[in-house]
Amino acid sequence: MSDDKSGTLDEALERLHTTGPERGGWLSNHAPMAVEALVRHGQAPAVHRWLDAYGPKLEELPAPHTPVTAATWREALGDPARITDWTRFFARELSEHPWREVLATWWPRLLPGIAGGATHPVIRTGHAVRTLLGSPEETAPRRAELAHALGYWAARHQPLPPVAPLAAAPDAAGALDSVPPVPGQEGGIRSRLAQLTALPAWAAGAPDPEAARTRLTELVTAATHRYASHGHGEPIMLVHAATAPNAVLRTLPALPRELWAPSLAAAWAAAAAVTAAYTPREAAPYAATSLTAEEVFARAAAHGDDHTIKFADTALDVADPVALAAAVRAVELNPPVS
Template identity: 65%
Template structure:
């Protein structure tokens, strides 16, 4: 798609959006609408709509939320049927069972919806349980949780709305159902100093031209031992920020390896970064290590044969780049542009424009 195309004529365009607020509660309406749908479709593909509409609302495009949802609606499926309630006694046997998605969502709905336990407490209890399995569902569950946490953190304490707390329950439930740890990845001896150098040192897997996400993940044999010596929470925060920036920048020259899947090299660690302020500081270091494994593994799984030079078709303000992502419509493009705006520099915006150019638009 031509990144310089006029977005004003696009039905999802919302050029008059207020970037500071969602006064009509549009996000809450959209989340309520989406909570009748399942977290997946076709038994394996993720429902991206909750993440995309949160990004639209966060960037002042609430007026486009329902129009975008109308375009995305054919990809939604009904909410799955429950199997057996998840409880404090049987949760371990239900962990990682995608058939139990409804059971897990109901469990976290009870945990967060009673008013007896603040959502932060539930998140802090379950984050270390779920973190080792953040690689299931192509890492979309943790990304969905990151979007939910960002919205809740933007609310005043005690003013978090029911749909937004319910969205966290849906995200955590999806994560628990798709919980999938990785094993057998050897730490490679090189220890690059920067995140960019570490990503450059990642070795591609064999047979990159075939296989599902889980199959490719199983072929990741080793990753550079980057940030393994980090023990201080503040240093972990800085390193994770560096990782998100480096992975976002890298997309501009490497995204053609797989234009959709490689966005997760930055959006997954960014979801973890967004959650850190809501988590105890003792969880920041293990969060960094898990996020590095996620970003590096995706880099290994979908690496192109060689980078290509890319020059942006112009210089654009952040809001203009996001408007172009909205006009394009693809859910991954919107979420990647959202992360690029978090990074905020010209290289990140260039990467977002590259994603718009090489990705198929939502029609």
């Protein structure tokens, strides 16, 4: 992570923790994820200015209802009205236990609902874990951010419908290409995901942990590359086909190795589901870029769109020419923040 000697990230997270994870009904608050990416890639001086522009969109934390407890959590799982109850529950858990222990306990409970909230909760969790893994000091704002991320995921937890396994392609790129589109390519993501009936069984089986990590890395690369030629199908939503599995990949080092294979399976389900929900009829040509990784991210930061910033962050993890071209394509396709 870029050396954040100014403490900008912690300042930004503290500023954001008075706001809820959603706005306008169920649109996600992307600010915690975007500011983490901005700081990581050397754009800390732009963070508070970016927040000044983004902040008016945000809403206060929802009112609490009934505390979530170790005895009652199952009945609260997947209830968006309990977002603040869940956030307070995880804040208590993280005050009493090491964060890796809390994550290891709750990751397998939350993983089946990875697609809930259009995958934003798992993406926010991946950013939060990265701040803790990359920090010499586990600061209070970074632990609080993990509580907010996990609370959001628990409240929006929504398993995908059961799907029939289709024949798997030999690699992740081929598997994504063979995902059948849902029949109704209109409406919101929840109505689209409800139409899923079958997906390629690319992540089937139980590979050993290192094989699972290798295949997850391959999936992130393939989904990032695919955006370059298919992102025009839905420029905002299709970034999640790459950023959601990348959030899982970023989290693996903090998890027990026995959770790596099921993490791969869930990440594949999320990436494939988003691909099925927003598949364009045809691929489109895209241009190569001569920009460096640093220049690509600087362009995304100047563009200002939250999804574009987060996608560029994932593209820099892949860091090959097609991934950088895909990030530039996201800048071209998504409307800039004025």
